[in-house]
Every structure is written in C-alpha cells, then in structure tokens.
Amino acid sequence: MTEGQIANIDLVKQVNAAAVYRIIDQQGPVSRIQIAEICQLAPASITKITRQMLEHGLIREEALLESTGGRRAIALVAEQQQFQFISCRLGRKSLHIGLYNLAAAELDRVELPFTEREREPVIARLKSELTSFIAKRSKQIDKLIGLAITLPGLVNPESGEVLYMPSLALAGSPLAHEMEQHFGLPTFIGNDTRSLALAEHFFGASRDCQDSILVSVHNGTGAGIISKGKVLLGQNRNVGEIGHIQVERFGKRCQCGNFGCLETIVSNPAILERSRELLSRGHASSLDAEQLSMTSLCIAAQQGDALAVEVIRQTGEYLGQTIAIMVNLFNPQKVLLAGEIVAAFNLLLPAIRQCVEHQSLPSFHQHLPIERAHFQSQPTMGGVALIKRALLEGDLLQRIMEM
Ligand SMILES: [Zn+2]
Structure with a gap:
C-alpha cells in the first residue's frame, strides 16, 4: 500500500470512530445494534470500535432493561468525568484559565492580569502560568487530554496559527504547535467570539x-x-x-x-x-x-x-x-x-x-x-467548545485512543 492509501484508511477509521462516538455522546445510553443502524456500519465494526473506546475509558457499558420481555440489554454511554482539559482565554489585559472535564463542568479557574505585549514574553508567560496552574491541580486531574486557547484575533483553527491580533504581537505565530510541543497535549486555538458562538450551540442558549x-x-x-x-x-x-x-x-x-x-x-x-x-x-x-x-x-x-x-x-x-x-x-x-x-x-x-x-x-x-448569550461571565467556555468539537469530529478522539 502507498502512504496515501494508508492515510486514507486512517482517515476512514477516524471518521467512523467519530460517528460512533457522536451517537453515544448525544443519544446514549444506546445499544451497539442501535448504533449500527443509525450510522450504517457493520455490527462487527461497531464491536471493534466500541471495544477500543472501552479500553481507553471513553465510554462505559450500562445494563438496561429492555421494554419487551424484560431481557437485559447492554447500552453504551460516554464517560466524561475522568478526562480533564485546560481552556484559556488570552485577552488584551487578562488571562483566564479554567480546568474542565468532558461534561463541560468547570472544576477550577483563575483570572490573571496580563500586561505582556511582545511575542516572546507573551508565549513565555502563557507557558509558565499554564505550567503552574496544572501543577497546583494535580489532585483534580486524572487524565489531561488537551489544551484550548481562544483569543481576540483572527486565527486559522486548522493550522493553529494566529493570523492577526491587534492587541498582542502574535500574528504569524504557530501558537497551537508551540504549546503542543511544550506541554505534549493536543492543542486547539480559536477566535474568542466564534468559539463562544460554538459554546452556546453545544451547551448554552442556542443548543x-x-x-x-x-x-x-x-x-x-x-x-x-x-x-x-x-x-x-x-x-x-x-x-x-x-x-x-x-x-x-x-x-x-x-x-x-x-x-x-x-x-x-x-x-x-x-x-x-x-x-x-x-x-x-x-x-x-x-x-x-x-x-x-x-x-x-x-x-x-x-x-x-x-x-x-x-x-x-x-x-x-x-x-x-x-x-x-x-x-x-x-x-x-x-x-x-x-x-x-x-x-x-x-x-x-x-x-x-x-x-x-x-x-x-x-x-x-x-x-x-x-x-x-448564556456564557457572559465564563470566557473560557469558548475553548471548551473547541475541545468538544475536536472530540466529536474525531481528531482529538483519535489522539486519546493513541495516548
Ligand atoms: Zn474597521
């Protein structure tokens, strides 16, 4: 097989896994047979995909009583408590950092004044604040799966690059890549307003x-x-x-x-x-x-x-x-x-x-x-939406299964 064909097979796996995860996350508890029907995949594929997710603790089995005849059926639900991630909003004057679990529950947060303006000091400060935030919360963290950063600027969410930011000198910087290298965590960045719109769609007023x-x-x-x-x-x-x-x-x-x-x-x-x-x-x-x-x-x-x-x-x-x-x-x-x-x-x-x-x-x-809007006073919710999207679309899901 060529490299291209292998990449295609990986992509198909990722797309299928994401489709299965979305159904469990949004419609669970749901049985394997129901999942196979909804996403039109062979039951054997569903068994294989869900086995991997079970092994990584992304989903769990629940016993359900079926309405007909009282036979026990096994249903699947998403497991959200044991995975945590960091979401931060880097503003003109302040840095908000929040610790969340996959159920989008905020476990902790800080708001810090931010006066750095030039590229190097901004990145250095961001790294040091995140490092100390994570270190102080080791008891609340079982498994850290990602980092999200939203900011008032134009970004390319796919390449993780800041394209334009009037208040901080970050334009042209591959911010997501840099953070990913430093923390070893899948990192996602987004424009703060666009990310907030997505947070309202996933969890808030436009659900x-x-x-x-x-x-x-x-x-x-x-x-x-x-x-x-x-x-x-x-x-x-x-x-x-x-x-x-x-x-x-x-x-x-x-x-x-x-x-x-x-x-x-x-x-x-x-x-x-x-x-x-x-x-x-x-x-x-x-x-x-x-x-x-x-x-x-x-x-x-x-x-x-x-x-x-x-x-x-x-x-x-x-x-x-x-x-x-x-x-x-x-x-x-x-x-x-x-x-x-x-x-x-x-x-x-x-x-x-x-x-x-x-x-x-x-x-x-x-x-x-x-x-x-629902999340007026929770600026880090935008980043929560970026993590949720990465999970539902398969990118982050795949990486958790490779961790
Ligand atoms: Zn103008």
Whole structure:
C-alpha cells in the first residue's frame, strides 16, 4: 500500500470512530445494534470500535432493561468525568484559565492580569502560568487530554496559527504547535467570539438550533455564525468581522484604516467615548465622566438616566442595522448578544428589534428570538467548545485512543 492509501484508511477509521462516538455522546445510553443502524456500519465494526473506546475509558457499558420481555440489554454511554482539559482565554489585559472535564463542568479557574505585549514574553508567560496552574491541580486531574486557547484575533483553527491580533504581537505565530510541543497535549486555538458562538450551540442558549448568530460587543465588535451546527469559516477561516462594516460614510477612522466602521460606534471604548462627549456638553446626567464604565452606564440606563438611555438606544440602532444585514444573509433561527452592554438588554432589545423588523425579510425575522448569550461571565467556555468539537469530529478522539 502507498502512504496515501494508508492515510486514507486512517482517515476512514477516524471518521467512523467519530460517528460512533457522536451517537453515544448525544443519544446514549444506546445499544451497539442501535448504533449500527443509525450510522450504517457493520455490527462487527461497531464491536471493534466500541471495544477500543472501552479500553481507553471513553465510554462505559450500562445494563438496561429492555421494554419487551424484560431481557437485559447492554447500552453504551460516554464517560466524561475522568478526562480533564485546560481552556484559556488570552485577552488584551487578562488571562483566564479554567480546568474542565468532558461534561463541560468547570472544576477550577483563575483570572490573571496580563500586561505582556511582545511575542516572546507573551508565549513565555502563557507557558509558565499554564505550567503552574496544572501543577497546583494535580489532585483534580486524572487524565489531561488537551489544551484550548481562544483569543481576540483572527486565527486559522486548522493550522493553529494566529493570523492577526491587534492587541498582542502574535500574528504569524504557530501558537497551537508551540504549546503542543511544550506541554505534549493536543492543542486547539480559536477566535474568542466564534468559539463562544460554538459554546452556546453545544451547551448554552442556542443548543436548540442548528443555525444561529452570536454578536459580541467588547473592545471591538464581532460575530460568530453557526451554520448547520458548525462555525462558518471563510477562505482565511474567519467569517463574522461585522465590526468593519461601514455604517457611517464620514465617520471616525477605524483601527483597520477605513472610516465609520461599526466598531467606531458600537464597541466598549466607542460607547464610553460618546457618553463622555455628551457629558462634556453639559447634559444633565447621574453619570460621572471620571468613573464611567460599561457597568455604570448600564446601571444608569436601567435607572432611567436620560443620557445613558439615549446612548444605549443609539447603540441598539447601529447594532440592529448590522444584525438585520446578517439576518438577511444567513436566516438564523436565533440571534444571541454578548458583552457588558447586555446588562442593559431590555433597553437595547427594542432598538435592535425595530431595525431588524424594518430592514430584513418578514419571513426571516418573524418569531426570530434575540436573546442574551448564556456564557457572559465564563470566557473560557469558548475553548471548551473547541475541545468538544475536536472530540466529536474525531481528531482529538483519535489522539486519546493513541495516548
Ligand atoms: Zn474597521
């Protein structure tokens, strides 16, 4: 056999194993015969694949009483407690690290200030923090199977390379490969917003749909589009850069070089800047320009402060225009919003909904839920989704069976 043929056989094995694992994970307890029927594989193949998974502790057998005749049947379920992984989110100012098991339960977490900017110090700090995090938790770890990193930048999730990151000098760096070499763990990286959209799909607010959009307002503005249960990726593996849609032709200069991009109006710094501008004109408000934050702005808006309410409403309008474009393009079953501004969701939503209703097709926006994202305060959930995806698609599954 040629090398190519061997590689093909390996790929078929991986695809079949992934198909079997997905059924056990999502439909278990399920019998071998049921699995064979669902995935159209020979019972002998199912026996072989499930034997390997049992040997590696990925699944376990459970006795089930069959409804007909009370005969005992053996069913299979996924084993999730004994495998752990690390998920971290590397942000502009902080590093979140979490320890999880395969059931996506958070076992521990830390949040650390992060001031490194240049490539070498960033990587060195990341390595040392992860090393000490893992070392301190040896009692909670049975079997460490992977590492996931999400960050606010453009990444190629397949090659594990950072393509663009405005806040840290990581562009061009093969981050996943470097971490994998250092820790000896399968490593997956992803854009934080896209990964969060996937986390909502697997475990959160969009669990019930195959097509959804998550819009996140943070230091910038971005979106993650889930289509048929997968993150939609373009040719450079990044779709959803809505922050750079022009919404004001003669607007402010954006960090990307263009003018009037959405994130020059709808992003935390832009929203705070506009609030300060209105305050400086002398409008009456309970807000203190010196102490202004997204939290204080949202609280003031909730308490009826007219200036704060107006800032939120205007933000909702610009956001709504862009969401309407996305609704027309992608026809999602649900739209989720993430970011600190969601604290004023009840004021933001009417402005968004009005735009969506005026600017998208009626059959697309009728009964379209626009909701808060579930994992607002758990930034490491994005990485949990990357691990789950790698397991369900077979890549990580294969590697666990080779460990
Ligand atoms: Zn821009």
